[in-house]
Amino acid sequence: MKLKKIKENDGKITFKLRNSSPAMANAIRRISMNHIPVLAIEDVGIIKNSSPVFDETVAQRLGQVPLDFDAEKFVPREDCDCEEGCMNCEVRFSLESKGPGTVYSGEIKCESEEVKPLHDKIPITELDEGQEIELEATANVSTGDDHSKHQAAISSYQYYPIIEIDQDELSEDEKKRCVEVCPKDVFKLKDGELTVSNEEKCDLCKECVEDIDNEGLIVTGDEERFIFKVESISSLDPKDILQKTVEILRERADKVIEKLG
Ligand SMILES: [Zn+2]
Known part of the structure; x- marks a missing residue:
């Protein structure tokens, strides 16, 4: 499991979680919200x-x-x-x-x-x-x-987006539509090529996929990578909340291992 900060401001931290699983992401969410004193x-x-x-x-x-x-x-x-x-x-x-x-x-x-x-x-x-x-x-x-x-924080996460584009499958018109319909400005069109300029902003709404309905564009969520947001609603710093969350996770893992003898 690896964490990488994307941004931090006004009591809110956004980070990328890699080499993880939906169960782990859910545990981090619950602990950071409801298990920090x-x-x-x-x-x-x-x-x-x-x-x-x-x-x-x-x-x-x-x-x-x-x-x-x-x-x-x-x-x-x-x-x-x-x-x-x-x-x-x-x-x-x-x-x-x-x-x-x-x-x-x-x-x-x-x-x-x-x-x-x-x-x-x-x-x-x-x-x-x-x-x-x-x-x-x-x-x-x-x-x-x-x-x-x-409650220490409000925490949420989403699967990290995987956006696959087959340039040859998509018509010029469909590429233009992708840029137009995306509410998060994820795509860019340059010299007839559709590229992803803002991957982390994609919230998997799939409006692009539904709009053009062409197999040359596939948007899925990665089950091993997540974009996480932790917003403090207490006096605790979101980074400290995260630190404490990891400590609690570790303690729990140790307890399980102990029980296994
Ligand atoms: Zn006392």
């Missing part, structure tokens, strides 16, 4: 809430606020040696605000200086003159399997 607010204790938003909704909104945290420092509570929660498995927050105005995620205070909301402008509730909110909350690390608020 992410810190999120779990328990909320409302002390005062005279805002128009119900306590449960406030708690739900707090859970959805992505938190900036050091992934190396926290362990899931069930893996921690403590009995009732400690600084290795949980972190406490408080929020106190008086109206009038919107209460934003930036007002959430954390007992640890190393943890804070990733974005300051996520609205939690609205307060009128005289209304107030006061609460305490605890965050834990867990995975997307447990709850979507702990």
Whole structure:
């Protein structure tokens, strides 16, 4: 299995996966989305809430606020040696605000200086003159399997395109049609020759194949190569998510080998 980066920007990484299989691609997708520990607010204790938003909704909104945290420092509570929660498995927050105005995620205070909301402008509730909110909350690390608020990323993949062109089989007109109908600008026509200029953009929609319906053009997906996208929806860097995914895969493979004795 080999990985090669195609591009990386705005919390998103696109890469090529080679010498692999659909089962492996699917495992990478699932692990990167749902098996990487992410810190999120779990328990909320409302002390005062005279805002128009119900306590449960406030708690739900707090859970959805992505938190900036050091992934190396926290362990899931069930893996921690403590009995009732400690600084290795949980972190406490408080929020106190008086109206009038919107209460934003930036007002959430954390007992640890190393943890804070990733974005300051996520609205939690609205307060009128005289209304107030006061609460305490605890965050834990867990995975997307447990709850979507702990999901690290959105990941997807497609088979790598194989585009075969038989220049002699295709008429000039059909070659022109290929260039015209492709929504991804994959083809180029020069001196009567149809070539592929943008292979990685092909998403196997096969509009070209359906349009010209000629055996001189075959588009298939390679079952050993994939184009993969991992977009972080947590504070974790997509490269770190990928790194962790590979580590988890390795651990699992080791366990299987151990069992084989
Ligand atoms: Zn603990």
